[in-house]
Amino acid sequence: MKFLTYLFVLTSMAVFGQVDFDNYRFIESKGPIPSDFYDWSPEKYASELVELEKKQKEDLSKVKDQYIVSTSYEIKKIMRSGLVTYNDPLSNYCNKILDILLVNQPDLRKKIRVYILKSTEANAFSTNNGIIFVTVGLLAQVENEAQLAYVLSHELAHYTKGHHAKDYILRDKYENDKNLTYTQKLNSLFSYSKEQEFEADKYGYLNYYSTANYASSQVDQCFDMLLYSHLPFDEVEFKLDFFNIDTLKLPKEFVVEKYNEIESLENVDDSKMTHPNILKRRIYMSTFLEESGTDNGSLFKLDKEEFDLTQKIARFELSHLFNLEYEFEQAFYNSYLLLQKNPNNQFLETNIVESIYSLNFYKNRGSYNSAHEKSKNIEGYRQQVNQVFDKIQSSELNLTALRFSWRLATKYPNDDYIKQLRDSVISDVSKYYKNSINNLPTKFKNPSDTLQASAEGLTKTEKIKLKRTSQTTSTFFDYSLVGLSNLTDLYDIYDKMILERAQYANEDSLLALKNNQKKNKGLSLGIKHTLMLPPYYELYMPNGKFSEFIKAYDARSKEFVVLIDKMTNKIGLQTTKFSLEHVGENDKGLFNDFALFTQWIIQYDSQSEEGYLMSSRRYMAEIAKKYNTPYFTWVAVDYEGRYAYLKVVTLDFTTSKVMISYRKEISASAKDVLKSNLYYVFMQLYRDKKN
Amino acid sequence: MKKAILSIAILSISLISFAQAPGFMGKTWAIKYDFHIIPSLSSFPNSLENPNSSFLTMFHELNLSKDVSTNMSIYFTYGGSKGERPGHILVEIPDYQDSYDNYSEVEDYFHHTQHALGFGLRFFRSKWLAPVGVYSQVAVSFVSTRAFSDNYGAKTSTTTIKGTFGIGAQRMISESFLIDIGYSVNFNLVSPLVLLDDKTDFNSTLQRSMFLKDIFYLKIGLGFVF
DSSP states (O other), X not given: OOSOOEEOOOOOOOOSSOOOGGGOOOOOOOSSOOGGGTOOOHHHHHHHHHHHHHHOOSOOTTTHHHHHHHHXXXXXXXXXXXXXXXXXXXXXXXXXXXHHHTTTOHHHHHHOEEEEEOOSSOOEEEOTTSEXXXXXXXXXXXXXXXXXXXXXXXXXXXXXXXXXXXXXXXXXXXXXXXTSOHHHHHHHHHHHHHHHHHHHHHHHIIIIITTTTBOTHHHHHHHHHHHTTTSOSSOOOOOGGXXXXXXXXXXXXXXXXXXXXXXXXXXXXXXXXXXXXXXHHHHHHHXXXXXXXXXXXXXXXXXXXXXXXXXXXXXXXXXXXXHHTTOHHHHHHHHHHHHHHSTTOHHHHHHHHHHHHHHXXXXXXXXXXXXXXXXXXXXXXXXHHHHHHHHOOHHHHHHHHHHHHHHHHHHSTTOHHHHHHHHHHHHHHHHHXXXXXXXXXXXXXXXXXXXXXXXXXXXXXXXXXHHHXXXXXXXXXXXXXXXXXXXXXXXXXXXXXXXXXXXXXXXXXXXXXXHHHTTTTOOOOOOOEEXXXXXXXXXXXXXXXXXXXXXXXXXXXHHHHHHHHHHHHHHTOEEEEOOGXXXXXXXXXXXXXXXXXXXXXXXXXXXOSTTOOOGGGGGHHHHHHHHTOOEEEEEEEEEETTEEEEEEEEEETTTTEEEEEEEEEEETTOHHHHHHHHHHXXXXXXXXXXX | OHHHHHHHHHHHHHHHHHXXXXXXXXXXXXXXXXXXXXXXXXXXXXXXXXXXXXSEXXXXXXXXXXXXXXXXXXXXXXXXXXXXXXXXXXXXXXXXXXSSSOEEEEEEEEEEEXXXXXXXXXXXXXXXXXXXXXXXXXXXXXXXXXXXXXXXXXXXXXXEEEEEEEEEEEEESSSSEEEEEEEEEEEEEEOOOOXXXXXXXXXXXXXXXXXXXXSXXXXXXXXXXX
């Protein structure tokens, strides 16, 4: 999709107010929800069209309908992804910088909105209707306020110059040009896109950045920051002591002997890229920077402390986001870096254990490659982290996960999620060691004590053999649990998890059996209250006028929502809808819950292995308690021509157990069929279980 | 026969009692009027010129159905029709000596009245939910037919068991009303002859006529679900 132009940025942010990092959770949106999150009405498209026509001089007549609809459709997907926040410390900081950049252009300022996108990638992009998205990854990387100001200036330029629409027109033109080959079309588009980037660099610098008197030296620094933004936010050596305890020292093969060189991609071949390489941008901008003369501009116009705070929040956020994005080693290293200055931080320590648990989970199931990245591909000090996870054997990783999770649960005994994490690890370990704790090749005592005790009555040569065995690499992990407290409880939890696993497997097969047996009668789940996201109503674009399509889409979507309400009311099924249109100013928590929930769904949807305790489940028990139900229902209908597909899924989001998964092909024009299917599936949820 | 009826009745009651069918938004009963058109397959006798009787016979049916699962409904029907059919009557020739040949075959129209009481099952295809969607049906009916000829004073009655296989589709046109369109193949399972007048073989011609004529039913129905 193409409503954006990408530029990347620098580091840091700031915020007012205090953030309690000792009890850090996640960045939360505050106040009334902006209409960008829920208003996708035909009227809004119409007004955007008028705006576009005013701004755009090129001939848009052929594609304007498609352009508005398709870009709005993509923006809508981002806005309801649960990954976008508003009026939070990060976006507020960006907004303050925009206030400075546009102090002399109040009309333009009114049109621009900044939202934070919870992504680890360092990026920013703008849309045709004045939204600028800034990622958490970018805010974790920028080194000062000026660098962030430059990125925002660049994005402002994309908006004011209407680059996105121009790009769309050109794309349409090339696509319909039968005289061009596919490669020629691509090359033309890439070439044009690069021209736009140069223009945005220049226009943003001259019209916003330099007029606000930010330090011109930071433009070049900003390019450096972007060049290395794929690396962690800091370069600090990872010490293996992090894994070591008195009885366990990682052997030599775990140590990186020679770190990979950090390559500069400054002059990378950009012929197949939308952006010019950094070297070209530097050279292009150097002319204007030289013309600016002496650099009297500022690194900070706002309070530096505010920047530091913003940056710290972004970096904290990042360590959780990496786990959400299945980048476990990145999450590990990111948390490690932050722990250096924030020791004993529960949020970070939990992230570390989540990473180890996740790596162990996937290694136990033979899909380690999907979770682990080989150290030979890593640059910088993070390579050491990946080296450890390269070398570690399954049994060793199981014991390491057990040690870290046990220690964390002992340290924070009142945290339910940490307990879940520990239990999940124990469940995995018990499975790996074939359900008997006696199979664990571990000792719970100091090796010297063990040797002392076991050496009694042995001959000299036997004692020497025993001592040598305890020193070999292959057995050093045997002592990984030495020194942990409350180990007697481990036996109980171990047995409990074995039982739970067996019960779960049993329940699963029972459910399948019931499904088969009751194929014609359906299930009786006894669920009286469920949470619900706004239903997804997808209508594929038909041929014809797009403005008509959008009206039909709007009407059908609304009708669908009404229909679901009607069915649930008729049955008596209570629903709490995370429907953004209905969130008032007094429901401040609801938007954040919606965001958490959507993150959970995205992660649930993308997980490749069943039974994984997803990091997005961290706050799910809290939500279940708040809304007094652990159930969540998702309803969607995809229309494609004559056919439509109804999908209804209900899950227990505290355990990720699927309660019902109902999928049916229905005739696209058949409202009665839709009604009867919705009624049927809600009835199965609601009606009481039979004894 | 009694055992069969009893078994069907018990089966029906148990299905109704224990099944938890969704029906249409919780409405599992439907009462429906079906209008059947039965195109004739039998040819009209040449000697009968331009008769007033219709080439098509109409059959009216009242239908009470209950959805017993997501894909099955059971139903009871009561229906009837009135009409005329072509046929042959053997008429006694007075003073004819040979006892074997003292009957003459004549052609005439018989007026007939038919009543049918039946029980059936509808099976909806898996992508649909009863009572909405495409279905196949199977039914058994007890059909009583009375017929007479004005011109010759002959009259008779038959009782048969009719089997029906059909397909159709039901769709809701509002929250409470449905329409049903379909066709069915019908055949007589039993055809006892009851002679009311020993001077005719009226019944056999009536049977032939019905057998040829009452095979294909085209149907359109309007129902109320509750």
